[in-house]
Amino acid sequence: MSTENVKKKLFEITQNLISEDVISDVLKNSIEDLKLLLEKVSGLNQEAPVNSENILLPTGKAIGPKWAGMCLEDIPRTHKFIKGINYAVQKILEKNPKNPVTILYAGTGPFATLILPLLSRYKPSELQLILLEVNTISIESLKKIIKGFDAYEYIKAIYHCDAANFTVPSEFEADILLVECMQHALLREPQVGITYNLLPQMKKEAILIPEEVSLHLALVDMDEKNEYLSIENNEAKRDYYENSEAVFTLNKVEVLQNSSDFKKEGFQFPEKETHFSRKQLNNHDLIAISTEITVFKNISLNIDESGLTVPLFLADLNHDQTVTGAKTQYVVGTDPGLNAQLVRS
Numbered sequence: 001m002s003t004e005n006v007k008k009k010l011f012e013i014t015q016n017l018i019s020e021d022v023i024s025d026v027l028k029n030s031i032e033d034l035k036l037l038l039e040k041v042s043g044l045n046q047e048a049p050v051n052s053e054n055i056l057l058p059t060g061k062a063i064g065p066k067w068a069g070m071c072l073e074d075i076p077r078t079h080k081f082i083k084g085i086n087y088a089v090q091k092i093l094e095k096n097p098k099n100p101v102t103i104l105y106a107g108t109g110p111f112a113t114l115i116l117p118l119l120s121r122y123k124p125s126e127l128q129l130i131l132l133e134v135n136t137i138s139i140e141s142l143k144k145i146i147k148g149f150d151a152y153e154y155i156k157a158i159y160h161c162d163a164a165n166f167t168v169p170s171e172f173e174a175d176i177l178l179v180e181c182m183q184h185a186l187l188r189e190p191q192v193g194i195t196y197n198l199l200p201q202m203k204k205e206a207i208l209i210p211e212e213v214s215l216h217l218a219l220v221d222m223d224e225k226n227e228y229l230s231i232e233n234n235e236a237k238r239d240y241y242e243n244s245e246a247v248f249t250l251n252k253v254e255v256l257q258n259s260s261d262f263k264k265e266g267f268q269f270p271e272k273e274t275h276f277s278r279k280q281l282n283n284h285d286l287i288a289i290s291t292e293i294t295v296f297k298n299i300s301l302n303i304d305e306s307g308l309t310v311p312l313f314l315a316d317l318n319h320d321q322t323v324t325g326a327k328t329q330y331v332v333g334t335d336p337g338l339n340a341q342l343v344r345s
């Protein structure tokens with residue numbers, strides 16, 4: 001495929017991805033087309049065993065190129081992130097149309113999936129990128145993507161580095177920090193470590209995407225959940241669960257507030273204890289950790305909408321009837337996640 005043709009194809013795909021009222025079949029096909037296009041242009045061999053290898057970093061696991069590429073297949077995730085980033089870029093350009101919006105994208109994977117489609121919508125005078133990735137093969141693939149889409153003019157810099165301890169050179173002032181190095185419940189991957197390192201280095205008005213990730217204890221009614229999920233593309237409000245207040249929040253306010261303590265040796269996030277009433281417990285089947293993600297403004301991923309927001313099971317309340325809540329604490333380090341200890345009556 002010629003460069004002209006891959007660019008044309010990307011433009012068509014992106015049109016569907018950012019359209020206000022894309023129907024689910026068109027969205028599904030567009031994501032599938034995007035995957036095929038990126039695989040073709042990068043030449044990444046998903047089946048080579050080396051591409052399944054993860055890298056263990058001091059702040060969590062950097063997943064191998066095969067797995068990082070596959071994140072694209074989580075349709076609601078990919079769709080909402082691309083829409084949210086597009087919306088943020090538009091907002092910044094509206095305020096300041098004379099300067100390009102610069103995005104610092106940490107953990108691009110092999111395709112820079114979340115930003116590449118938008119290159120077909122903006123000129124280099126409107127959008128500039130600084131790309132960080134720790135995996136050598138992903139970096140090589142990324143370079144092929146940039147070449148294949150003739151995207152050189154959009155790239156301020158590419159760094160092969162650990163984004164959780166990278167110092168952003170002072171000549172690079174970014175407007176948006178984009179990080180998607182996460183699993184549900186902010187488990188295992190270094191989303192928290194990377195955000196705490198990079199965000200405090202940015203200008204005050206910089207936008208963090210996702211704007212907020214919050215973890216909650218959640219009670220789930222399984223009958224209602226199954227009924228909800230039995231309806232295809234159900235757009236009704238998901239009312240089969242009850243969230244506690246957030247037990248951990250990753251957003252700009254929290255990061256800037258805690259950032260100097262975060263760097264100190266022995267830093268720990270506070271422990272929280274959450275209880276539910278007997279009535280709440282009796283009305284539900286499971287207790288879990290739920291993840292809510294605000295990508296940008298009103299663009300969000302709610303419970304079970306994406307692999308990133310699937311609840312993490314803690315206990316079956318029908319069998320474990322003395323459980324009343326849990327003590328939780330978000331722990332950073334090589335295996336980050338929310339430690340949860342059930343509390344019983």
Ligand SMILES: C[S@@+](CC[C@H](N)C(=O)[O-])C[C@H]1O[C@@H](n2cnc3c(N)ncnc32)[C@H](O)[C@@H]1O
Binds near residue numbers: 190
């Ligand atoms: C979950 S994948 C997501 C890929 C892509 N951002 C997307 O959303 O489709 C995370 C990527 O971030 C990279 N990564 C993880 N931790 C990193 C770190 N500390 N520094 C740089 N890259 C990192 C991994 O190698 C992987 O390619």
